[in-house]
Amino acid sequence: MTDPISLNLKINGQSHALDVEPRVTLLDALREHLHLTGTKKGCDQGQCGACTVFVDGRRVLSCLTLAAQAEGAEITTIEGLAGADGALHPVQEAFLEHDAFQCGYCTPGQIMSAVACIKEGHAGSEAEIREYMSGNLCRCGAYNSIVAAVRQAAEAV
Amino acid sequence: MREFSYSLAASLEDAAHRAKAAGALLIAGGTTLLDLAKCGVTEPEAVVDISKLTGFGEIEVTDGGVKIGALARMSDVAEHAELQQYFPAVTQSLSLAASAQLRNMATIGGNLLQRTRCNYFRDPAAFPACNKRNPGSGCSALGGVTRNHAVLGVSEHCIATYHGDLAVALTAFDAVIELTGREIGIEDFFLLPGDTPDRETVLQPGEIITGIRIAATPAARKSLYLKVRDRQSYEFAAASAAVGLELEADGGTIRDIRVALGGVATKPWRARAVEQALIGKTLTEDTVREASRLAVEGAVAHGDNAYKIDLVPRVVARAILTVGGLA
Numbered sequence A: 001m002t003d004p005i006s007l008n009l010k011i012n013g014q015s016h017a018l019d020v021e022p023r024v025t026l027l028d029a030l031r032e033h034l035h036l037t038g039t040k041k042g043c044d045q046g047q048c049g050a051c052t053v054f055v056d057g058r059r060v061l062s063c064l065t066l067a068a069q070a071e072g073a074e075i076t077t078i079e080g081l082a083g084a085d086g087a088l089h090p091v092q093e094a095f096l097e098h099d100a101f102q103c104g105y106c107t108p109g110q111i112m113s114a115v116a117c118i119k120e121g122h123a124g125s126e127a128e129i130r131e132y133m134s135g136n137l138c139r140c141g142a143y144n145s146i147v148a149a150v151r152q153a154a155e156a157v
Numbered sequence B: 001m002r003e004f005s006y007s008l009a010a011s012l013e014d015a016a017h018r019a020k021a022a023g024a025l026l027i028a029g030g031t032t033l034l035d036l037a038k039c040g041v042t043e044p045e046a047v048v049d050i051s052k053l054t055g056f057g058e059i060e061v062t063d064g065g066v067k068i069g070a071l072a073r074m075s076d077v078a079e080h081a082e083l084q085q086y087f088p089a090v091t092q093s094l095s096l097a098a099s100a101q102l103r104n105m106a107t108i109g110g111n112l113l114q115r116t117r118c119n120y121f122r123d124p125a126a127f128p129a130c131n132k133r134n135p136g137s138g139c140s141a142l143g144g145v146t147r148n149h150a151v152l153g154v155s156e157h158c159i160a161t162y163h164g165d166l167a168v169a170l171t172a173f174d175a176v177i178e179l180t181g182r183e184i185g186i187e188d189f190f191l192l193p194g195d196t197p198d199r200e201t202v203l204q205p206g207e208i209i210t211g212i213r214i215a216a217t218p219a220a221r222k223s224l225y226l227k228v229r230d231r232q233s234y235e236f237a238a239a240s241a242a243v244g245l246e247l248e249a250d251g252g253t254i255r256d257i258r259v260a261l262g263g264v265a266t267k268p269w270r271a272r273a274v275e276q277a278l279i280g281k282t283l284t285e286d287t288v289r290e291a292s293r294l295a296v297e298g299a300v301a302h303g304d305n306a307y308k309i310d311l312v313p314r315v316v317a318r319a320i321l322t323v324g325g326l327a
Ligand SMILES: Cc1cc2nc3c(=O)[nH]c(=O)nc-3n(C[C@H](O)[C@H](O)[C@H](O)COP(=O)(O)OP(=O)(O)OC[C@H]3O[C@@H](n4cnc5c(N)ncnc54)[C@H](O)[C@@H]3O)c2cc1C
Pocket: A045, A046, A047, B025, B026, B027, B028, B029, B030, B031, B032, B033, B034, B035, B070, B071, B096, B097, B098, B099, B102, B105, B106, B107, B108, B109, B110, B111, B112, B113, B114, B163, B164, B165, B166, B207, B208, B209, B210, B234, B235, B236, B237
């Protein structure tokens, strides 16, 4: 048995100390150890985007990131997107307005990815949004509404 | 995923030293390593993190070309404005690969060393026979589902495709891979499977990729990466072509042409026969289509992947005609 390592992860502006086995991914650290279950586990192999979070402001897959590799970085999850007063992020508003989900399982990942997609400047057209959101699959096929929501939010932010 | 220890490399020397130990593996972006550890394909005992080392992530453009540090992220290289101008096939090969999230994580060095997506290779529990994983155990793909397997460079021991996109663009333009202590041309870096499919590159234990260099040439500047696939995005190539073209001052005679193929061969594949058939010729649709057929000289189909032999010449021709302004 490998000895656990002590980590200090900065998530949504708050420091969290935790002891985990070195093989624990950031996704499992968030969900199983810190009970931040907004970030979803779909495939656990980089193929669906449900686990998307920001590490130092860049969108990454938490299922293929070791928790240990995220130490020292600013991590943002879906729980950290709304304002301190609970006001939803414009992308969250747009998803609600466009009903951009059915079961909602892919939604936290879609929203995190969409926020990044807009910030990166890759939400200029429907085709560009489809390309730069392609790392987020939706088993329910809510793509048309997702693209519409991202377009609207891109204009708003 | 089996247990392993984790540590940060203090320096390149430290990483090289520790990577020599049996059971030790370097981790950069982790997108290949952790994926394969979860599949049970790699079972490291010690993971040594090089991603935080400084001095190997820069992109330096000079008059002669570009040097890209091994730790540069795919997205940073893909979005680099000067590279987009001087090496469009290279930046396109990256922006058409994986997804935005993966490109933010994955490094250039790790990208070259990605492993095949052969489904038999990736599933040791269900398919123990795989010469790449376990030399001498056989090949589960032969006689199996082979839609994504290679038609070029195959051996009786392994028909797994090299699926990376970047290495294909680099192969077209004779990139040089810089390692700790030596450097090597990209075509010599990757090995054919032959009877040792477990050996994919010349990299020795403890050797680290520190960067790649690409010379600036007119063909690299007028270049294109065309990737054809089953899904429009976030998918590996069914067939891809990196092409570069330089015409004589007359605007029609081909002075230099580069063609490399992806998604169809066991290593990034330079299609020299196509290049040789076109140098000195006038760029016309007929000449290009005729020469493009040479791309699949020596190709061998195994069942489901026969379609690639029809597809490759069309992809090559379309890429050349597009870059030449005829399509
Ligand atoms: C769902 C999915 C889709 C993908 N689609 C594509 C695609 O369409 N096209 C494409 O080209 N790729 C694709 N990829 C592959 C992806 O590009 C690679 O996984 C990635 O580039 C690997 O880089 P990394 O830094 O994450 O490597 P790591 O996982 O960190 O390392 C990979 C291997 O290289 C070794 N290593 C890393 N850096 C060095 C170094 N500097 N020197 C020596 N050894 C080193 C490690 O020990 C490890 O064995 C996809 C991956 C996934 C998961």
